[in-house]
Amino acid sequence: MAAATAAAARRVSCSLLRRDHGHLLPLLRPFASSAGGQPQLTVETSVPFTGHKIDPPSRSVDTNPSELLSIFREMSLMRRMEIAADSLYKSKLIRGFCHLYDGQEAVAIGLEAAITKKDAIITAYRDHCIYLARGGSLVESFAELMGRRAGCSKGKGGSMHFYKKESGFFGGHGIVGAQVPLGCGLAFAQRYLKEGTVTFALYGDGAANQGQLFEALNISALWDLPVILVCENNHYGMGTAEWRAAKSPAYYKRGDYVPGLKVDGMDVLAVKQACKFAKEYALQNGPIILEMDTYRYHGHSMSDPGSTYRTRDEITGVRQERDPIERVRKLIVSYELATASELKDIEKEVRKEVDEAIAQAKESPMPDPSELFTNVYVKGFGVEAFGADRKEVKAVLP
């Protein structure tokens, strides 16, 4: 079996061994699995899934070369974006809160690979990469972080409030745990309108203890809402390790009567498999919980060095053993879908793309002062709104 797939891979790889990797570009169609006669690859996940009140899916995941290359590129892009955001924050171009996702890319990408833009995603404040995965652009992302007009929320939201409603991304929320009932509400609407789609509500191990989560889960289970609760367990709720916050850190079991699956969140194909499985389940049966065992390299936010509550050895250990991008790189190289240097070229290209996006975002001006008063309401009825000195600054809300 393995020999056959390896042979198939080598047949493909013959055409990929040329130096110029421009030919790789047509292969970088996002997530076209088994499209147009591409060879299927079957890859085993790093560890088997663990189920709670459910039979877990198989460890064997179907994929294909273009999907893997596309995944590699996307994850590199996300990694680069977050690292660039780190520098921008340190040079004070990004202000306030900035919660970085590097290390967790596999969850965003694997999820996206399993669903369509008609499915909905909602998450908390660590949202830059989910926004990108949902089709957001780098320029809009950086511009929003820097509070510029070209930002996805026109500079009025900031790091925690990215949205892309037309591709099913509902934010971007600052209140820990609030996004879970909201996600159940999205699923309610999907079922109400008979759309045949699902909602993935992402939350962290810190939010997993929130009461409203259990309230929403109860209602979702009662009403068979097509919602998948995804716990991105990076093992630290801000500075508090999971074993200090949760009596039971087996988050996939916390749904009690709701089944759950524990997934290696650093293995993008495992994430894809689990999300695909969960979507099919939720459409038939109602809510299910996925616990993604993942890790963040940065601290909780840019004001957290991330080392007062965990050791540097732990961080470097995870980076060496479990880094999601490295895993995909090894996979691609071992299947000879591209050489290591071709992948490095992709990374260089990604870096250039990110730098160009930052330059473009920097050129975008700050919002016009009149934007202070826009979007307070959809329909303002011509009512007056006031600035700090109401005799000086006021506006009519249209």
Next chain:
Amino acid sequence: MCHLKNIFHYINIELKGGVFFVVVTKPSPLPLLSLPIFPLAVLDFEIDRKMLGVARRKLGFGLFSATRVLPAGSVLPRKYSTAAKEITVREALNSALDEEMSADPKVFLMGEEVGEYQGAYKISKGLLEKYGPDRVLDTPITEAGFTGIGVGAAYYGLRPVVEFMTFNFSMQAIDHIINSAAKSNYMSAGQISVPIVFRGPNGAAAGVGAQHSQCYAAWYAHVPGLKVLSPYSSEDARGLLKAAIRDPDPVVFLENELLYGESFPVSAEVLDSSFCLPIGKAKIEREGKHVTITAFSKMVGYALQAAEILSKEGIDAEVINLRSIRPLDRATINASVRKTNRLVTVEEGFPQHGVGAEICMSVMEESFEYLDAPVERIAGADVPMPYAANLERMAVPQVDDIVRATKRACYRSVPMAAAA
């Protein structure tokens, strides 16, 4: 017959952009008020002489004088309708919900006991039978959870009506009302609008104690991004609830349990399914020239009673029913104060940082030179609501309190005759 002439002096019908508007004007510095009449609505112009001057309400503050001019601000052509149909506030809310659910399949109702129980206060009676369990949803007693679900459904484009059994319980869900609903349109620069209505009884009932009696008007009206409405009469209840459900923004709709059973006369126009009241516009319930009294919800009834008592002592009070706490109709309030030069604000809630404080400040900012006396405010006592009947009576404004404060605003604490 003389009233007919008066009526036509006051009323103009204008055609603007294909819609008929009934415009009430008066030769005095009061704001023009106009109400759009949808083409399907039928205006009944017949004058039933029996109806003239009869606006008897079961609240028992007596007949309006038959020769009294009906307030110009009352655009609703009560005087036009042939039969005075009376409906309770409960019936008004129920019919409004029914009609809006019928008109738009995206509207649904959720809350505790709204379905099989027929509504904790029977506001949603019959709706489960009519619309089924997919649109009238009984929730568990988990406000944070179901309010979040309601807001999420609104994000997706549905039009939820979330009922709180009383607004005291809304505090369990207040994060979703403020942070998830009110602010989303702004934070997303218009991408995520939230067409949701949060409704339920607000303020004091009778003998329900401290945790079940708070008024939240000031709390919610504080927040930009929310609209806050509070009806008094059946006409208010119908028109404002319909406006709230049709509105694309989050609306907090503050009802009053003690008003549910009160009956008010309503015209045919009010009963029409296209009837709607504008958000952000107050109503002048009673015209006057000596002093302005503002109130909302139950206190409107008390203010009208106070006005009757005061009129016997020669004080002619103008009573404004705010209807909309946010946006506040500063224009109507200020125009009234510029006419009367004196103001008393009345509310049921706690006094500090209350609605009256905002109204007072607004008048001071815009009409300072017109004030002949300091603004008076009547509010609930600054204590948690006690249970004992005598203490409870002291904790909530009474008609006497409004009368006394109004006299102070008029610099009279004894009847006019004695002062001479």
